Amino acid sequence: MPYVNIKVTREGVTPEQKAELIQGVTDLLVQVLGKNPASTVVVIDEVETDNWGIGGEAVTVLRKRGL
Amino acid sequence: MPYVNIKVTREGVTPEQKAELIQGVTDLLVQVLGKNPASTVVVIDEVETDNWGIGGEAVTVLRKRGL
Amino acid sequence: MPYVNIKVTREGVTPEQKAELIQGVTDLLVQVLGKNPASTVVVIDEVETDNWGIGGEAVTVLRKRGL
Amino acid sequence: MPYVNIKVTREGVTPEQKAELIQGVTDLLVQVLGKNPASTVVVIDEVETDNWGIGGEAVTVLRKRGL
Amino acid sequence: MPYVNIKVTREGVTPEQKAELIQGVTDLLVQVLGKNPASTVVVIDEVETDNWGIGGEAVTVLRKRGL
Amino acid sequence: MPYVNIKVTREGVTPEQKAELIQGVTDLLVQVLGKNPASTVVVIDEVETDNWGIGGEAVTVLRKRGL
Numbered sequence: 099m100p101y102v103n104i105k106v107t108r109e110g111v112t113p114e115q116k117a118e119l120i121q122g123v124t125d126l127l128v129q130v131l132g133k134n135p136a137s138t139v140v141v142i143d144e145v146e147t148d149n150w151g152i153g154g155e156a157v158t159v160l161r162k163r164g165l
Numbered sequence: 166m167p168y169v170n171i172k173v174t175r176e177g178v179t180p181e182q183k184a185e186l187i188q189g190v191t192d193l194l195v196q197v198l199g200k201n202p203a204s205t206v207v208v209i210d211e212v213e214t215d216n217w218g219i220g221g222e223a224v225t226v227l228r229k230r231g232l
Numbered sequence: 233m234p235y236v237n238i239k240v241t242r243e244g245v246t247p248e249q250k251a252e253l254i255q256g257v258t259d260l261l262v263q264v265l266g267k268n269p270a271s272t273v274v275v276i277d278e279v280e281t282d283n284w285g286i287g288g289e290a291v292t293v294l295r296k297r298g299l
Numbered sequence: 300m301p302y303v304n305i306k307v308t309r310e311g312v313t314p315e316q317k318a319e320l321i322q323g324v325t326d327l328l329v330q331v332l333g334k335n336p337a338s339t340v341v342v343i344d345e346v347e348t349d350n351w352g353i354g355g356e357a358v359t360v361l362r363k364r365g366l
Numbered sequence: 367m368p369y370v371n372i373k374v375t376r377e378g379v380t381p382e383q384k385a386e387l388i389q390g391v392t393d394l395l396v397q398v399l400g401k402n403p404a405s406t407v408v409v410i411d412e413v414e415t416d417n418w419g420i421g422g423e424a425v426t427v428l429r430k431r432g433l
Numbered sequence: 434m435p436y437v438n439i440k441v442t443r444e445g446v447t448p449e450q451k452a453e454l455i456q457g458v459t460d461l462l463v464q465v466l467g468k469n470p471a472s473t474v475v476v477i478d479e480v481e482t483d484n485w486g487i488g489g490e491a492v493t494v495l496r497k498r499g500l
């Protein structure tokens with residue numbers, strides 16, 4: 099029954115990587131908490147780099163500086 | 166003043182259906198909790214089927230199997 | 233498979249009212265979108281009135297003014 | 300280490316305005332709570348007006364009425 | 367820079383289990399997406415069983431029926 | 434109409450600080466985006482240090498090391 103939300107910047111995450119995240123998080127909840135995988139929900143949000151800030155700056159700006 | 170977030174897969178929800186969800190949830194909060202509808206906020210997130218996992222698999226994969 | 237999060241102020245919501253919200257939102261998603269109720273998740277967050285602001289003020293302050 | 304999520308309707312917010320929001324919220328958390336700006340994360344979600352409801356109606360409908 | 371939110375019912379999750387979830391999710395994001403662990407944030411929300419609904423019923427009720 | 438959610442660790446935030454955050458974020462949205470303060474909602478979540486992870490470790494552990 100757990101619900102997991104993963105937020106990352108939208109920078110080319112592939113369907114295969116998303117599948118790995120979904121499987122990996124679900125397995126983790128089964129192993130650590132004994133949760134039922136059938137009702138474990140994982141939602142991935144991909145956020146534009148203009149819309150994600152860290153250290154007071156948008157990731158778009160950080161990427162231009164090579165960070 | 167309540168805030169409600171509804172997350173569903175992006176699979177063709179129409180503006181009319183969204184309007185029904187917004188109206189229905191708002192009415193429910195008025196009826197059950199006596200909340201003021203004027204300040205009740207409903208936000209609907211439509212999530213790509215690649216980004217929604219259940220049972221360790223993406224919904225894209227489940228749909229291909231007819232689930 | 234939908235996920236719904238309802239946030240309200242913590243001001244004496246009873247278990248019966250929570251049950252009505254859970255049932256009501258689940259029914260709505262079945263009726264409007266044809267979703268499977270068995271995998272519809274509803275999470276209710278009750279937020280302290282000090283921690284909820286509207287119009288630039290905490291609800292605690294609004295309540296003291298009779299609002 | 301704080302995490303801030305700002306949700307607004309998708310109605311032409313510019314990259315410059317997003318940068319101001321990110322900088323402003325980060326500064327606020329430094330000033331009020333003494334948080335480390337380097338690990339302060341701000342995520343802005345822009346929501347379609349069909350998907351945002353207030354007062355039981357979608358913002359799309361409110362905008363057509365000039366509200 | 368990812369942000370992960372894990373929601374589970376409040377049913378006796380120990381600090382050790384929380385540490386395993388935090389470590390496990392962080393490792394997963396490093397392995398699958400090459401993210402920097404230093405800025406990966408994981409927030410665990412424990413939700414009262416009265417406040418978590420699935421299949422139209424609160425988990426409190428499901429637990430009484432042995433589910 | 435914006436909705437802002439601020440998540441911080443539960444480490445003694447006072448009601449006065451919460452009021453400053455609510456006022457400050459609301460003012461920011463008015464100044465930057467011209468939003469109506471009356472319908473701007475701010476919700477502050479205080480998260481136990483066991484439940485907040487960064488760099489793969491719970492904040493409880495980081496605090497014991499003086500970080």
